[in-house]
Amino acid sequence: MTDPTAPGDGLILETRHLTKDFRGFVAVSDVSLRVRRGTIHALIGPNGAGKTTVFNLLTKFLPPSSGAILYRGEDITRDRPAEVARKGMVRSFQVSAVFPNLTVLENVRVALQRSLGTSFHFWKSDHSLKVLHGRALELLEAVDLAGLRDTVAVELPYGRKRALEIATTLALDPEMLLLDEPTQGMGHEDVGRVVELIRRVAADRTVLMVEHNLSVVADLCHTITVLQRGSILAEGPYAEVSRNPQVLEAYIGAAE
Amino acid sequence: MSVPDGVQESRAAWRLGIITPRRKKIFFGLLVAAGLVLPHLVYPVFLMNVLCMALFASAFNLLLGYTGLLSFGHAAFLGTAGYVTGYLLKAWGLPVELGVLAGTAVATLLGWAIGALAIRRSGIYFAMITLGFAQMIYFLAVQLPFTGGEDGLQGIPQGKALGFIPLHDPYALYYFVFAVFALGFGVIYRTIHSPFGHVLRSIRENEPRALSLGYDVARYKLVAFVISAGLAGLAGSTKALVLQFVTLTDVHWHKSGEVVLMTLLGGMGTVMGPSVGALLVVAMENYLTGFGDWVTVIIGSVFVAGVLAFRRGIVGEALHLVRNFPF
Numbered sequence: 001m002t003d004p005t006a007p008g009d010g011l012i013l014e015t016r017h018l019t020k021d022f023r024g025f026v027a028v029s030d031v032s033l034r035v036r037r038g039t040i041h042a043l044i045g046p047n048g049a050g051k052t053t054v055f056n057l058l059t060k061f062l063p064p065s066s067g068a069i070l071y072r073g074e075d076i077t078r079d080r081p082a083e084v085a086r087k088g089m090v091r092s093f094q095v096s097a098v099f100p101n102l103t104v105l106e107n108v109r110v111a112l113q114r115s116l117g118t119s120f121h122f123w124k125s126d127h128s129l130k131v132l133h134g135r136a137l138e139l140l141e142a143v144d145l146a147g148l149r150d151t152v153a154v155e156l157p158y159g160r161k162r163a164l165e166i167a168t169t170l171a172l173d174p175e176m177l178l179l180d181e182p183t184q185g186m187g188h189e190d191v192g193r194v195v196e197l198i199r200r201v202a203a204d205r206t207v208l209m210v211e212h213n214l215s216v217v218a219d220l221c222h223t224i225t226v227l228q229r230g231s232i233l234a235e236g237p238y239a240e241v242s243r244n245p246q247v248l249e250a251y252i253g254a255a256e
Numbered sequence: 257m258s259v260p261d262g263v264q265e266s267r268a269a270w271r272l273g274i275i276t277p278r279r280k281k282i283f284f285g286l287l288v289a290a291g292l293v294l295p296h297l298v299y300p301v302f303l304m305n306v307l308c309m310a311l312f313a314s315a316f317n318l319l320l321g322y323t324g325l326l327s328f329g330h331a332a333f334l335g336t337a338g339y340v341t342g343y344l345l346k347a348w349g350l351p352v353e354l355g356v357l358a359g360t361a362v363a364t365l366l367g368w369a370i371g372a373l374a375i376r377r378s379g380i381y382f383a384m385i386t387l388g389f390a391q392m393i394y395f396l397a398v399q400l401p402f403t404g405g406e407d408g409l410q411g412i413p414q415g416k417a418l419g420f421i422p423l424h425d426p427y428a429l430y431y432f433v434f435a436v437f438a439l440g441f442g443v444i445y446r447t448i449h450s451p452f453g454h455v456l457r458s459i460r461e462n463e464p465r466a467l468s469l470g471y472d473v474a475r476y477k478l479v480a481f482v483i484s485a486g487l488a489g490l491a492g493s494t495k496a497l498v499l500q501f502v503t504l505t506d507v508h509w510h511k512s513g514e515v516v517l518m519t520l521l522g523g524m525g526t527v528m529g530p531s532v533g534a535l536l537v538v539a540m541e542n543y544l545t546g547f548g549d550w551v552t553v554i555i556g557s558v559f560v561a562g563v564l565a566f567r568r569g570i571v572g573e574a575l576h577l578v579r580n581f582p583f
Contacts, residue, residue: 100461113451129454
């Protein structure tokens with residue numbers, strides 16, 4: 001991995017004065033975020049700090065009230081969500097986002113399917129999708145799910161669902177991954193597994209993740225942005241941010 | 257491809273093993289054979305009615321069962337196509353095939369217009385928008401002169417298929433209707449089992465996720481809606497030909513409700529469910545006429561009991577049993 005702290009690293013994602021106002025309640029206020037290419041960037045903050053709203057703004061699930069979003073130098077502020085995904089910025093969701101009544105293999109295949117360009121072909125047999133099975137199994141192999149290929153996703157334990165979700169996201173070969181609390185609700189063992197997985201997939205990608213769990217962020221992420229009440233409180237590597245008295249206060253304050 | 261063998265793997269193997277492609281072919285072969293023989297055993301007009309409603313319900317199921325959209329205005333497509341076909345055959349003397357095609361085409365266009373607006377909302381709002389449009393169509397059917405208003409459009413000529421097969425012969429008409437049904441059902445079957453159908457299923461399962469994978473969900477929904485409306489229209493046009501009349505009941509919201517009932521009773525999201533549901537409902541309506549107004553009460557009770565006992569519908573429960581049968 002390239003040294004993320006090296007100066008001159010290109011930006012992949014940038015927001016300028018991003019603001020989201022829900023009828024008077026300012027959920028996100030003047031957030032200018034700079035994510036460098038090839039890094040793992042965390043967005044942390046206490047409950048209600050606006051992390052998920054920022055995520056929804058970045059992926060266009062919500063329109064911003066003001067401000068701009070630049071992805072690879074291109075203004076995507078007015079794009080539709082599917083467009084953003086096709087440009088290579090793919091998100092996951094806080095609540096595990098699998099297709100519950102499809103098999104594990106079908107889950108990944110749906111993501112791969114778009115590349116065939118036949119997704120509107122209602123007159124074609126689905127046997128034409130079999131060419132994708134090899135790649136789908138490779139992706140499942142990478143998250144240890146190949147053996148469960150024909151299991152219906154709803155039957156998977158929670159941690160395995162998250163792994164399936166990551167495999168599905170990776171099927172799009174995204175340049176940038178946005179993970180919304182990837183370890184939320186997981187047991188200790190699964191957390192370790194997912195952290196390893198993120199580290200592995202981030203080798204040739206940029207990852208921006210929302211995380212609640214500070215210990216996960218500590219040795220995984222290169223840069224940490226701390227949000228509080230919709231604004232950026234601090235930004236920098238973990239060592240720096242974790243000593244910031246304002247951050248400590250926000251976190252301890254939230255814990256009480 | 258080497259896949260590690262595990263308990264789950266073998267379990268999945270038998271899960272897929274009972275319904276093999278070969279057995280599927282045999283099953284559909286038997287159905288076709290039954291369809292060819294049945295009119296000699298059962299009253300053909302009843303069978304044709306069943307086939308029309310089965311096609312209508314299967315088209316509806318493409319939306320409810322495979323895309324997750326509950327339309328509460330599908331009678332608009334059934335009825336509009338019926339009126340158009342009936343009028344063209346009667347007033348213009350068009351050949352049967354053209355009349356049926358024209359009815360289907362108008363329903364398809366109407367589906368596009370209504371669908372484009374309705375898919376902007378989801379859930380109950382989607383259902384209410386479709387219902388609202390269907391009510392407007394009902395109003396038009398009452399008001400416009402060519403529909404015959406309260407009297408309906410009567411005396412639709414059946415003409416000759418391909419120019420020489422007289423369709424007033426019940427057997428000839430039956431095989432014509434059977435061919436139309438097979439065609440329409442084939443289109444639905446193919447759509448369900450196509451790359452497009454798989455995207456629809458992912459939308460049904462988790463819409464935001466499908467969106468985040470780069471699918472323009474709204475466009476997929478619209479295409480599904482248009483296909484469904486067109487095939488509902490095909491069913492309506494054919495029905496007009498069978499009964500030789502179209503009345504306000506074909507555009508009434510009762511019809512939109514009836515198709516929901518058939519689909520849920522038979523099993524939504526299954527290929528055969530809607531047809532089984534249509535058979536049941538049409539049979540009850542036909543053979544229980546002696547009970548007068550009580551028919552609706554009986555059908556209602558069967559529906560409530562059916563949905564309580566078989567949450568997945570009749571076909572859905574049967575498939576579930578077969579797939580989980582321990583052997």
